Structures are given as structure tokens and as C-alpha cells.
Amino acid sequence: MTENSIKDGLQLCSLTIGHRDHALLSDLSFGLKPGEIFTLLSANGIGKTTLLRTILGEIPALSGEIFWQGHALSPLPTEKRHKRGLGYCPEGRRPFAAMTVQDNLDVAGPPTRKERSQKLEEIFALFPALQPHRRRQAWQLSGGQQQMLALGRALMSSPRLLLLDEPCQGLAPVIIEDLMAAIRKIAASGCAILLAEQDIMRSLTLADHICLLNRHGVQQILEGATCTAEILENLIAKTWQA
């Protein structure tokens, strides 16, 4: 770790990710602080999902290191990383389809009953649209409701780093608004959020930092506050048809 690296958040050091021995993204080095929303922006197929899954621990990194709160993550399996405060909301939501909404949340919650019911109320306060569907089975929910459920499930363990993979995919604009508001609230509570996204406007609305990825690695990292749509469009257009 260098002088500039972030000690209380997530720091990637020359991370190369991929499958077996062929690399998807090489030499990734960036960091995010608690409370920050960091968006990975690229078209699909570049490797955003693989990166998130590598940080989670499902896929081993090819080289480099991931530091969370100053500790290296590579020796730890997924369950241990979860204990350290990682939360994951996968692409396509993946709720436990045959279980009810309440059970989906319950299963991810803290060990004691009291803490769990407390957390449950917090989640339902954050996503009031889920409340009437408490007893319904997850597969019966709409896409937007399932996304809220997946997000709520990730939040049940009060994570300090949330890995979100394209949460707005396939949802109606109105739902997306609610979802983005919820994501902002989560960040405001001090949780660092690493968000994989494809949409330019959504990235601009949410992100503190936008990281443009192309097939080699990081193309550029921009400040959310100073970035505009035109800048992003131009940067993407360079690699879109190149």
C-alpha cells in the first residue's frame, strides 16, 4: 500500500482479475472511502461483474491485492469477508425464490432475534413498498420489488462496503428513482458503495467518483461533481466504435 491509499475503506492495488490464466482487467488501482459512491461505468462484457465477484471472494484474483480497512482480503473466504463488513447485491437479484420476503431478509440478519427484528423494521422503513408483501414468496414479486429485496437482504448485516451490480437493470424509471434515493441514504449512513453501472445519467446522478473501464483496465477516473454528460459521452464514444 502506498501513502495515498485509503486506510479505512477499500483499496485495490494493481489488481488483475479474470478467469484461470486469461485476464479481463489488468492493473486496477483505485480506492473508495466510507460514505462514498464509486461507480464503475462501462458497456457490458468488460468485466464489472467479475471484479465485484473477485472482491467478494467468489473468484480468486490473478494478481495484485485488495485491502479493506487496512487488511488484505485475499486469504479470506467469502464468509469471512462478509463478517468484515462486505455486502453483495448481485446482477439479476437472485433472491431465494421459494422463501418469503420476510425469510429472505431474516436469513441474512444478525444472530439474535431482537437485533433481527430491529433490522427488519429498518429495512421496511427504507423500502416501504416491500411491507405489504412480507409474506409473499420471492418469485412472485415484480422486478423492482425483487431488487429492493436483494438490496435489503444485503443491508441486513449492516455492511460497511456494499457491492452493487447493475441494480437498475430492467426496471421502470419510477422505481429507479426510489432505488437511487435509497442508495443515497445508505451511503449517507457511512457505507462505502461500489456500484457497477452502464447508464450515463444514472452514474452522474449518484456517483461521487466515476471510473470508466475499457477492455484493458481503468480508462479514467472522474469526479462526479465536476463531470458532465458530454465529457462522459466523448470518452465513451472514443472506445465505443474504436
Add this chain to the structure above:
Amino acid sequence: MILKSLFFLHLAKIFKTKGAALVIFAIIGCWPFLFHDPYSLRLFTLAGIQILLVLGYQLIFGHIGALSLAQGCFFGLGAYMAGILARQTGLDFTVIAVCAIVFPGLVAACIAIPVLRLETHYFALATLALSQMVLILGLEWQAVTGGANGLSGIIGLNFFGWPVSRGAPFAWLVWLAVGLGAWLVWLMTRGSHRHRLALIRETPLMASAMGLDRDKMRFWFFLASAGFAGLAGAFHVYSQTVVSPAVLHFDVLVTCLAMTVIGGQTRIAGAFLGGLLLLHLPEWFRFLEGWALFAYGLALLLVILLAPEGIFGLFECGWRRFWRSFFPEPEQFSDQPAPSVKAQNDPQRPAVSARAQATVPEKPILTVEHLCKNYGGVQALQDFALTLTPGEIVGLIGPNGSGKTTAINLLSGLEKADQGAIHVQGPDGGRNKPRIEMTKMAPFQRARLGLQRSFQTPEFPKSLTVKDCLTVTLQQAPSLSTITGDRSKPPETIDACLDSFQLRAYRDHLCHTLPLPLIRRLDLARALSVTPSLLLLDEPAAGLPAQDLPLLSFHLRRAADQGCAILIVEHGMAFLTAITDRLLCLDQGRLIAAGTVTEVLQSSPVQQAYFGRKISS
């Protein structure tokens, strides 16, 4: 001098690879001469009968990979058929043997048709239910089977008119059958048959893509296994002179399964080893007494956990390692630098229209209309339509979840469409080929019509080398007719194919040890080597290092120039721009744009779908 050394090198190679098996066979050949007291001879005969049973079981369980629990049942059916015929009639053994082979075969055929396609646990259950049913029949159907006591007094075997007495002559007859049986199994499973079976067993998707008919092979191997079991049963009856419901007991299968796994599931020598060893172990370890079955079970468990190739596999491995020091590997031919791909001067492909002007506009080779697919309430694909003409390269793009993979799966046959039709058609030019509807065909049938596809993560069986893979592909080529019917180009040789894909250096490497870019290249080589009429590519450039892309483009263009119609699903726009004639874009299951590459990539709906807004002026 050189000839002599080559000859010895060749001999040494055979010794190293086949030597282990030869040792086993030599031991077995000497066995009856070393132990020729009546008791040992009897054991040796019984071993032969077991080996016959195991050889049959290897066919269905070892090679096809289907867990049939009916092998004991077929053994019993053959035994009863032989016993009843021997008692009621004075037929020659040849006739009885044929009946004992055919009867279980017929029973197997009856249940095979509904049941072979089921997944493992259903297939196992069906064969188990059959076995139980037949056992109860054997116990209860007194009139025919003699009930619990069975039928006795089965003596007097006549083989082609000559009486065969018990003892040495009978042993000879049994082992003659074993020899013939082993030879038959060898014929069915040697060389490229072995590779085909490995494909069917371990990587069924790849097998279908190569045009292999899984169901047919499973059917015939199942029948063959029943036939072997039936013959073994017939011999068993003559050796015991009685037939009782014990031949239908589950223990018969259990011993057979143990011998197969412990000996070596797919090796003929393994069958011999397993049969001989496990039959004699209770004799050698007589102190085990009633614990013989326990020992079987424990041995089976240990072998599964520690030596999945069986004891013969271990033996062979050790043998090869040992002799490698005496006969080192001959030098591989030096890696000739593969002919370099000619630098592409014009990255842009000449427009189809320029080529088309040279010939009459072609009729489409593929027509897709109104294709729809719904997954549990989610409409993955809606009203998908497409036409491909020979020589075209068309790209299919779209953001995540847009339905691209569904489209490829529907076209290749892995999924069945809910609505819509897929038609393929031959060109005009004298021969009026009819429109063939492909919508309901299985993947292997589509491959046989000339449709090839590539896989995102191609899987090949662990035992196949690169050379084996291409051998099987090229051997399948004659059965893969092409719709165009135009086979002016003869199929390539393996080496030519390897050279043009720069895989020559990996000729003898095991497929599954290759890194992903090379496996992809092999997959492409496999698909293109049979000069398909239609090629479906699923993200061929994804994950490929930049230096591999020119080779990929080169081969795709060459295929198109030869008349192949290509559909590529891709993310990499740069690659598509260079190679495709036109582009289609999907979003949430629907087509939202079609046209030239520039048109589509510049259009608003497409950019909106990807990024939420227009990005380029």
C-alpha cells in the same frame, strides 16, 4: 540402421502404452496352466462369467456413464431363459445362448425408450424398479420359474452338437466367449469411438454440437450390456446346474458394480483384473468369511475416493512412469513456426454488395420468423426475426438481459421456442432443395444439417487431446451434410487444420489444460473444419488478447467467402465494425435496430439502450 531404430522406438512406444494391459492378459493366459486343480479351474470359470458380466456393464456404466441398476436383472433373465430352455428342450447351446442374449436385450429395449433420456436418478430408479419387479416374478411365478426353489437338473451342454463336459472343456467355452466379448467391446470402444463416448459422457453439449447422436448410442450400448449379462447368466446356469432367484438378487449388481469400478471403468484389462481379483479375494482371505461383502464395499469406497481410474488405472500409471526412464519420449517434431497470418491491409471488409454484384443475389439460407421465448413469466425474446444469406456476416448486439444468449440457444437447439419458426433452405441452381423446418430439431440434427456453433466456455472431456478432438470432428464430417450441398472443397487434414489455426504446437496436449484463448481457438477450428453452411458464434472475441483477433477475423472472412453465413453475438464493437456486414440490436427481448454497423451504432435507440442517452454526434 534408421529403420531398425525406428522399429524399436515404435515397439518401445507400444510397450510403454499398452504394456500394462498386455501384462494382465499374459497373467490371465497363464493362469489355468498354473492352477489346474478342479477347484481352481472352477473358480477360473466363474471368474470368466463375471468378466463377461462386467464387460457388458462397462459399456453402459463406464463408457456411457448411465447408472443402470438392472445389470443383475438382465443376468437373471438370461439365466432363467437358458435354464428353462435347457430343461424343456434339448436345444443346442448355440441356440440357447442366442435366446439368452436376445431376451434381456428385448426387455432392455422396451424400457430403454422411455427411460434412457431421464436424468441419472430417474434412470437409476427405473432400472431398480425393473429389477425388483423381475425378482418378485422369479419368486412367485412358480409355474414358470419354479418359485423360490428354482429349477434344477440343468446339465448336458451341447455346443454345435458336441457335448461339452464340466471342467476344462466348459472353462474353454466360457473363456472363448469372454475372448469374443472382449474383442467386441474393443471394436465398439477403440480409437475415435472412445473419444466419441467420452464426449457423450462428459460434455454432452459439445457432443451434440459435433453432430453426435447421444440417444442412439445410449440405446445400443444399453442393449449390448443386457446381452452380455444374459450370456453370462446362461453360462452361470450351466456351471451351477440350477437356476434360482438368487441370480436376480441385488447382490449380483453390487458385485458387478464393485468389480467394474475397482478394476477400471473403461478399460478392458480393468474388467479382467476386477473380475479375477474380486472373485479370488474371498478365497485368498478365507478368514474374512462373512465379511467378504464388507470388504467389497470398503474396497469400492476406497477406490472411488482415491483411485477413480480403478486399480488397473493405477497399475498402468505406475507402469508408464517406470518405463519412461528406460524408453524416453521420442523427440517431438520441432515446432515449425506456423505460417503467419497475412497482414490484413484493409481492416474494413469489402461490402457484401460488392461481392454480391459478381454473382446472382442469393436466396437466404436461414429464415427466422416471430421467434418467442418466455421463461417463467419473463419474456426473454419477442418476435425475433432474421434472414441470413450465404457469405454474410451479421452481428447481434444488445445490453445485458436483452435476449442475445436466448436467441443463440433457440437457433442452435438448446432451447425450444414457444412460438415462431426457423427455416433453412438450399440455394437455387438446378437443385430445388426444399425448405426444412428446423424449429423442433435437436441440436445434433441441426449440426448434421450444416449448422455449427461456438461456445463461450467450451468444454472438452479430460482425456481428449487437441488432435483427438479434431479427429472426431473430421470423422463426423461425412454425416454433416451441408445445405448448400456444395462440397467443392475437400475436408482438411488434421495437420492442415492445426496449422491454419496455429495450434500445431499443442497437437498432443490435453484439451482441458489449454488456457481459455486456445480452447476458444480449438472450438473455432472444430466448428470451421467441417465447412459449415451456418455458423453461430457466442462472444468469440470476449476475453481474447488483442493479438488473437486478426486470426479470428481471418478465419471468419475465409469461411464467409466460401459461402458460410455467420451470426456473431458480441460486445466488442471495434471487432464487429471490422468484420460484419450488418448489425442487429436487441433490447429487453425485442429488435430495436437493424442496418449497417455505423447506422446501428449511431442510432438513438441503441445508444439509449446502452447508456441511457445518445453519445456521439
Add this chain to the structure above:
Amino acid sequence: MDAAQLLFNTLALGSAYALAALGFVLILNSVGTVNFAQGDLVVAGGYLSVTLLSVFSTLDGQSLLYTLFAPFPGILFLPIIMGIMGVLGALLSLVIYFPLRSRPVVTVFVSTIALSIILRSSFQNLFGGAPQAGPPLLDMDHWAYFSEIPPSQMDSQSFGVILVTGLLMTALHLLLTKSHLGKRLRAAAQDPAMARAIGIPVHKMFLLSFALATALAATAGLLLSNRYFVTPDEGAVLMLKAYIAVTIGGWGHLGGAVVGALLIASFEIIFGSVTSQPLAEIALYLFVLGLLFFRPQGLFGEALGRRA
């Protein structure tokens, strides 16, 4: 036999089958493998109860221990047997399942066949082939104290079996649907990767599933041991019945397995009382073959695509 008696017997037999089938489904759902040794684990439970009974019988007839527990020996043994066999089940899974996780499914299937062989021959050698009787749930001789009209021995045992099974199934249902642990078990079975991502120790859950399945099998063994005696070879047929019950009910469906078990029991008893026992069995197997052909997903399963 009158209809009520028939029904009663069916429920009793069906209960025992249901317990074996439930264990079968638990393992199936969590690790995706058929446990060929399930029936033999039932028999193991039976032999364990026989052993406990012989130990118990050596107790002094006048001692307090004896008087306290003599009225319901079977019920006393129940938690002991469940505990021992549960631990055994977890240990067994370390040998027959965990080392083979990355191999094709057929391999684990065959390893359970190996286990079945090992268990069966152990029983044959340790206990002999003669049928042995296990402890009754309620020992009626002692109940005579409390009631002037002792109910018939047969009926009370059947009643006990049905009651115990009912209680256990309710407990299992409550465990799986209401308790935190049960929900985590189900989540681990449905989507192991996602379960890990929310902190569920998936390996431990699998161990627990094996332990539960074995405990249930052992209970079935105890319940069957008094009325139907214990023989070494019973396991194979019991496993087949459990296998069939699960197929009838729908592969992986817990409730379906119970329904399937009851259907098999009624088939055997009712069909068997009209025709002969062997014919009833043959009819059952023919039914199963027909089911596999026409509707392999059973009563409650989703329509499974046949593998290409």
C-alpha cells in the same frame, strides 16, 4: 379387517416410510445427491434400538430407573438414538460426500451404494440374519396400572407410531419454516454461492442436513422395529420405497414425499389385502415406471425439462 383398522395400519406404516423419505429429501435438497444408504440407516436405527433394549433389559426390575421408564421404553430411546445417529450421519458425510463434491453426480451415488454394502454386511455379521424385535413405544404391561381397560397391544403401538411421527414432522416443519437455523439451511440448499455472500456457513449447513436426515432415518428404524422386526436386508427395499415416495411426491418436495409415502403404504396394505403382497409390489413398480414415463415431475414437482 375392517376399514378403520386398514386405515390405521396404513397411517402407521406410511408414517415410518415418510420419516425415511423425509431424510432422503433433506439430503437431496441440500447436496443434490441420492442417498442409496438411506434404507440401511433406517435399519441401523433399528439395530441400535434393539441393542439399547437388550441393555435396558439387564437393569434390575425393582430399580427406580426401570420403573420410571419401563412404560415407554421406545420413547425414552428416541432422543438417544436420534443423537447418536445424527452425529454418525455428519461423520459419514465427511467420508462419502465432501471429498467427492467436485466429481460428477454419479460418483457420489456410487459412494452411497458402497456405504450401503458396508452397512448391510456389518449388520449381517454383527447381528445375524434372524429378525430381531425392537422396543415397543409403550409397554402395555405397565399401563395396566393406570387403566382398567388396556387397549390392544397392536393398536396402541400403531397409535404411538402415528403420534410420534406426527410430532416429529411438525417439529421438522417448524424448524425449517420458522426457525432461523432452518431458514438458513433452506437458503444454503437453494443457492449456496449467494448464501455464502450473506454469511451463511454453507458447509456446516450441509453437515447439519446429513445429521438431520440420519436422525430421521434412525427414528423410522426405531418405530418400525417393534412391529416389523429388524433384518439386515430390509434396507434395500426401504430405500426403494423412500426413492419412490420422493418421485411420486415431486423431486425435492418435502410435503410431496410424505404424501408419496402414505400412497405407497396404502398401496401395500389395501392392495395387498385384496390381492397378494407380491402382486401389490409388482403393481407399485409398474405404477412407478408409468409415472416416470408420463409425469416424471410427480405430484408437486415443477415440469423438468428432459436433458438434451
